[in-house]
Amino acid sequence: MNFQEIIITLQTFWARHGCLVVQPYDLEKGASTFNPATFLRVLGPEPWASANVEPCRRPKDGRYGENPNRGQHYYQFQVILKPSPANIQELYRQSLAEIGLRTDQHDIRFTEDDWESPTLGAAGLGWQVWLDGLEITQFTYFQQMGGIELNPIAGEITYGLERIAMFLQNVESLFEIEWGHGVKYGDLFHANEVQWSTYNFEASDPQTLFDAFTASEKETQRLLGLNLVLPAYDYLVKSSHLFNLLDARGAISVTERVGYITRLRNLAKGVAQGYIKHREELGHPLLKE
Amino acid sequence: MSKQDALLEIGCEELPVDYIAPAMRQLRAAAETKLKESRLVYDSLECEATPRRLVLRVRGLNTAQPDLDKELQGPTSAVAYKADGSLTPAGEGFLRKTCLSPDQIQVRDGRLWAQVRETGKPAQDLLPDIFLALIKVLSFPKSMRWEPTQVRFARPVRWIVALLGSEVLPVAFADVTSGRTTRFHPLHVDKQAELKSTAEYEAVLEQGWVILSVAKRREEMKKMLIARAAECGGRIVEDEELLDMVCMMAEKPGVVKGGFKPVYLSIAREIIVTAMREHQRYFAVEDAQGKLLPFFLAVYDNPLANPENIRPGCERVLEARLKDAEFFFREDMKKPLATLVPELERVLWIKGLGSLLDKTKRLEILSEWLAIKLEPASAGSAKAAAHLAKADLITNMVQEKEFTSLQGIMGTFYATAQGAPEAVAQAIREQYQPRGAGDTCPQTPTGRMLALADKLDNLVGCWGAGMIPTGAKDPYALRRAAQGIVAIMLEAGYRISIAEMILQAVKGFAQFKDRAPEIVKPVQEFILGRMETDLANRKCTPDEIQALLGVWTDDLTAVLKKAETIRILRQQAGFSAQIITFSRVVNILPKDTPRIWPPETAFPAVKPELLQVAVEKELFAGAQQAKQDLDVLLKAGDFAGVFQKLTVLLPLINRFFEDVMVMDKDEAVKTNRLNLLLYLARLLWTLADFSRLVITENQT
Structure with missing residues (x-):
């Protein structure tokens, strides 16, 4: 199965199991948890079920296209089920079979992993799912988001698409993955890895990034003050990515790092509280009687 | 009294490996207490577990409590009887409560008493509450919520089997109600089975590809590991702790052997073994001479699969890890440890206690001071070892999460490769010894000086900053540090005032300048507390310990x-x-x-x-x-x-x-x-x- 077929198949599978196939969010982000379909929708009492592919950026993970397993840009497939159904693990196993993984011939193991995102004030318990020892999925029951205890609890399934594709296609490098119609992942993105790694590690201008960070932090706070929680959220996402760029550039010392993370978490808390209030004011329209 | 077996199976999604053994211990202890409180008598208790279930079996449980003879206290005679000797309403009330006839009532000391026998309650009525209490009492390092009742458990509970003989005991926890349906290995086509009675439990699970007994799984796994290792022409590198761990990772374990490129054998043995163990939980294989072989053994949990299908994935993952390790190793070798030392300035040691460079400088002075007192010939090497002691903490290797356990070990490795004198290189590894009770102490004089200095500095620093261990909380492992000081001093037979050593360590912290006495005394007492434990371990009797430590002790x-x-x-x-x-x-x-x-x-x-x-x-x-x-x-x-x-x-x-x-x-x-x-x-x-x-x- 090629890369695009994996995405299409997962979308179809989860659509069949009650998910809205939402789309990737149009901002740079480190993980699909930043998609409002995850971060915002898991807050509050309203049920939610969504599935989406998500392009993610982790500037620090860039390897100039030289590492066969790592890139600064990659794709996740994200599923949110709120509340989490009792058969969520079984559904996940079925989804693997759906994309052509012989679960009867491989070792699928749920290995403890306590997921935490200090910048988002988010935490959850669950597993990394191992496929013959390789981590292919992060499986988490969210407990907290934006510092707020969640109820009902959402289950999050995050597939690492490149790893799964490498496994299914039996290739040794992510750049060898067939995207579709004979075109390879490397044909599409290798140059990106080289150029972005150069930018992230060498060419980015720390001062510009610092200024941008400060500006978007201020903007988040200003918008929160105006009760414009959805635009405020976008500026939080931007701030977070700017922090990641600064971090990759080595522009933030170990001691300062903690301070930046606290600033971001405070923004995330503000947004989460604002969003909960906003949904209350709307009368929780997605809440079924 | 007739007897029956009772069974509680708490069915969960995969529990964290480290949680299972402690949970079994808790379950057993709590069951003993609760059954005793409920006056239920039994022959034996068994706890078992797999990654997906915690199980309690009560064997030979009396089907009811024994009857209980009690004396009930009634009203005084004056209240219970009218003048004519007949009962007042209060007296009749007491009689009704006791279900006795008037002539069975005793009058003693001007008061009514009744000897009654309370019939023991059936176990069937008592067990549901006991089982529920057992589920609720289990505590885990981290627990979670997953359903509307918001109760907490290590991972979601998905089914509960609660049986007394062939009867279901009603237990409701979270959104689950107990029944007689147990679940099989997730890959088994039948998924689940009804249990007619507790007697067939283990056999039914066996059919469903679940080996219930931890001991049996361990035994089978060990046999397979030994057999596969022999196929590789060697033996497993013994690791009981790893065996315990993998035992809790599979309900129906299998072992697959795989290989890696022999070229990686040029990396240090510890690195390879750690790369296998820490993340992947693989066993290493060595030959009869103890030389590592380019093979590994991995435990898997899939009774259907041909291991040959699982092998390539495992090999690829390990290859990637070894490749990373080799990369880190090569990168690290480009930068000698000595050049890393100044960079320690940017690494915080503990909040409020400065950087690792500050710590390095203190260790240089303290190690040398100790050596002059205790091992004069090693004064120079002690100072040199202290200088390099913490540099490996910022090497690529040790900073990598799965290799942090190699701190000190990598330092020795790099120092040796970079031509440091042997005494200096060995001391870097030995500074963290003993890593716990029973671990070996540093064997070189220089290593002992550095290990003592490091531990004293930890104790004094944390004490000065108010980070004092309380109860179970000891985040900086200060008890272990103090215990290590005691073990080293005794093994080497060093005679020195501990107060003097502590005072010297305090002098390293400029910020504690005016507070020396208030730090020295409690740290000294803390170390003496460990000495007490040490003496007890050496079979000193409590009165001897009191006699010895009840007087001035500083040596x-x-x-x-x-x-x-x-x-x-x-x-x-x-x-x-x-x-x-x-x-x-x-x-x-x-x-x-x-x-x-x-x-x-x-x-x-x-x-x-x-x-x-x-x-x-x-x-x-x-x-x-x-x-x-x-x-x-x-x-x-x-x-x-x-x-x-x-x-x-x-x-x-x-x-x-x-x-x-x-x-x-x-x-x-x-x-x-x-x-x-x-x-x-x-x-x-x-x-x-x-x-x-x-x-x-x-x-x-």
Whole structure:
């Protein structure tokens, strides 16, 4: 199965199991948890079920296209089920079979992993799912988001698409993955890895990034003050990515790092509280009687 | 009384490996308590577990509580009876409550009493509440919510089996209600099965590809590991802890062998073994000479699969990890440890206690100071080792999460490769030893100096910053540090004042300059607390420990030698009589007389002119002579000699108590005599507080 077929198949599978196939969010982000379909929708009492592919950026993970397993840009497939159904693990196993993984011939193991995102004030318990020892999925029951205890609890399934594709296609490098119609992942993105790694590690201008960070932090706070929680959220996402760029550039010392993370978490808390209030004011329209 | 077996199976999604064994222990302990509280008698309890279930089996459970005879207290006769002897409404009420006839009621001390027998309740009625309580009482390092009732457990509970014999016991927890349906291995086509009774539980699971017994899984796994290792032409690198871990990772384990490129064998053995173990939980394989072979063994949980399908994935993952390790190793080798030292400035050690560079500088001074006192020949290497000690913490390898456990080990490896003297290189690894009770102490003099310095610095730093261990909370492993100091000092037989060592460590922290006494004393007491544990582990009896640590102690090796001396003395005839005499000296002193006297504190002033009786004059002269002799013997560590010198005074002491009235009418004379006795006690206390020793029959 090629890369695009994996995405299409997962979308179809989860659509069949009650998910809205939402789309990737149009901002740079480190993980699909930043998609409002995850971060915002898991807050509050309203049920939610969504599935989406998500392009993610982790500037620090860039390897100039030289590492066969790592890139600064990659794709996740994200599923949110709120509340989490009792058969969520079984559904996940079925989804693997759906994309052509012989679960009867491989070792699928749920290995403890306590997921935490200090910048988002988010935490959850669950597993990394191992496929013959390789981590292919992060499986988490969210407990907290934006510092707020969640109820009902959402289950999050995050597939690492490149790893799964490498496994299914039996290739040794992510750049060898067939995207579709004979075109390879490397044909599409290798140059990106080289150029972005150069930018992230060498060419980015720390001062510009610092200024941008400060500006978007201020903007988040200003918008929160105006009760414009959805635009405020976008500026939080931007701030977070700017922090990641600064971090990759080595522009933030170990001691300062903690301070930046606290600033971001405070923004995330503000947004989460604002969003909960906003949904209350709307009368929780997605809440079924 | 008829008996039945009871079963509780808590079915979960995969539990964290580390949680399972402690949960089994908790389950057993709680079950013992609860069943006892409920007066339910049984033959035996068993706890079992797989990654997806925690199981309690009660064997031979009496189907009911025994009957309970009780005496019920009623109203007073005056209230219970009317003047004509008939019952008042209150009296009738009591009668109804007891279900007895009026003639069965007893009247005693003006009050009504009834002997009643409470029929034991059936176990079937009691067990549901007990089982629910057991589920609720389990605690985990981290727990989660997953369904509307918001109860917490390590991972979601998805089914509960609760049976007494063939009857279902109703238990409701979270959104699950108990039943007789257990679940199979997730890959089994049947998914689940109904249990007719507890008797068939284990056999049904076996059919469903679940090996319930932890011991059996471990046994089978070990057999497979040994067999696969033999196929590779070697044996597994023994690792019981890893075996315990993988045992909790599969319900129906299989073992697959795989290989890696022999070229990776050029990386240090520890790195390869750690890369396999820490993240992947693979076993390493070595040949008969203990040389690593390019193979690994991985445990998997899929009874359907051909292991050949699983192998390539496992190999690829390990290949990637070894490749990473090799990359880190090559990168690290480009930057000698010495050049990393200045960079330690940007790494915080502990909040409020400066950087790792600050720590390095303190360790250089303290290690050298210790070496001058204890191992003069190693002073130079101790300082040099301290300089490099923390540099490996910022190497690529050790900063990588899965390789953090190689701290110190990588330091030694890199230092050796970069041409450091062997004493320096070895000490870097040894600084973290002993890593816990039972671990080996550093074996080189330089290593011991660095290990002592590092641990003292940890203790003093944390104490000064107020990060003192309380109860179960000891985030900086200070107990282990103190225990390590004790172990090293005793093993090497170093004789030094611990207060002096601590004070020297305090001097390293400029910010503690004015607070030395308030840090030295508690840290010293903390270390002595570990000494107490150490003595207990060496089978010293509680009274011996009290006798030894109840007096001034600042020299751990001396304490150990004293303990050995006392143990030998206790075997000797006449010891008890000697101790009884010595104790008289101490016991006559005022109750609140302190027993802890630093040696430099002055002895009590005995005025010779106030000594009136011949024997007390003789005794004082003897005591003064003994004091002089003791000074020499104590320094030499000849504690048997000290005791011998003290026994010389025994006849005088005995005569003193016969001839002299201590509590003289003349206050000055009395005080002087008490001072003489305190003088003697001070001599005794240089060894131990003998009055704490328990005298037993066979010693007299």
